[in-house]
Amino acid sequence: PDPATGYSWPVLARNGISAYLNAGIPGGAVITSRLEEILYLFAAPKPYALLTFFSAGSQVQSKWVDTGFAGLRLDPSGNSYPKFEDSLFKFDGTDSSGFIDVASQKVVQLPDLVSGTHSQASFSANSLTIFAADTVFAGKEEFLRHPAALVGYSILPDESVEHDFVIVDASYQGGILSLVTDVSSGSMSAAVTTNNWSIRPRFFGVSTQGAPDSMPTSTSISIMFQGTDDIDDPLAIVPGATSWTADLSDIDGKRFFRYRITFDIDAIDSGVTQASPKSEMSYIKLPFVW
Known part of the structure; x- marks a missing residue:
């Protein structure tokens, strides 16, 4: 629960407890040691207030995805398969650094x-x-x-x-x-x-607080990719992987790929609160040709 508003204190003591928790500063931060002291008056065994860490950044990374035997295709034109940087099917919608293209707080449509x-x-x-x-x-x-x-x-x-x-x-x-x-x-x-x-x-679905394609100026999302060749050593975790990149031509010909999505809800360095808008991604799609 929210340490400031998530507890239903006894009515007659509510104002005094609230003032004690934030040292008499209206709207001030709750002092954790004082919260534990008050909770100990109502609960046993002794409770501890474990406040979660809150960060502006978060990240998700996929497992390695196996494209199978796409690389065995005959290749008379000299291209490497699987091919991710294809003119008709290639992933799009991000800039050269991997950040989702945004204009007027909306995802730029293709x-x-x-x-x-x-x-x-x-x-x-x-x-x-x-x-x-x-x-x-x-x-x-x-x-x-x-x-x-x-x-x-x-x-x-x-x-x-x-x-x-x-x-x-x-x-x-x-x-x-x-x-x-x-x-x-x-x-x-x-x-x-x-x-x-x-x-x-459309290669990904983004929304903020339920609004499709909405991305406030305080938010950003970047998408990067990494590729690697066939795994000769089954015990190797990352066998000869490429660097993380937004340029899909860098992973052309790589049998295995994975993606990494980084969210930032303080892209303009103005500080964050629990009420800061949080963007989310419902899906991502990475086509390849073989």
Whole structure:
């Protein structure tokens, strides 16, 4: 509990206890030793007030991800596989240092992958069916050969309105592409207009206090990657790993990769409190070609 407000002291003693805990300074910090002293009057055995450490920074790091035998593909053009720095599928949305691109406290959206008219598609609450998808995806047919590559991307029922719905399932058969969106994104039916719809690349989901794509100026998130070759020694923890990098070409040809996400809720060095906005990431997607 919050040491200042989380305890329900006896009514007749409440004001006196509160004044004692912060040495008579209204709104002042609670003195831990005094809190333990008061708690000892009400509890047994003797309680201890263990206040958690609070830091502006936090970090998550994945395990090594095995791309399998992608590196065994015949490579007549001289490229190394697996290939992460691919013009069509590559991870995007961060700057050269790995920080998520932000403008006006919002995550910068990537350019549309494709767009179409309503004569080419049919919407329901949480699905989009695209007819003659080979026409819509002309020049980008790889997405029809591998429709799962669209999972994590988003649909804009009206391409002129920043209201998108994240794709969670995709299938293609007989010229028809079927896309399913996350029900937590809401219903697409009310967002459909006479304007064109579009599909937009998206490689991570960020929100702050429940607001999608919101990133206050006090917050920042960076995403870095590391690659390594095949593990010859099963006891080796990090066999010949690359340096952490935001440049995916640095890990091209590496069978194993991992990612590291760093959150900072005091990016402007103004100090933090328990009420400071905290950004979170719901998913991350790293495509590769082989």
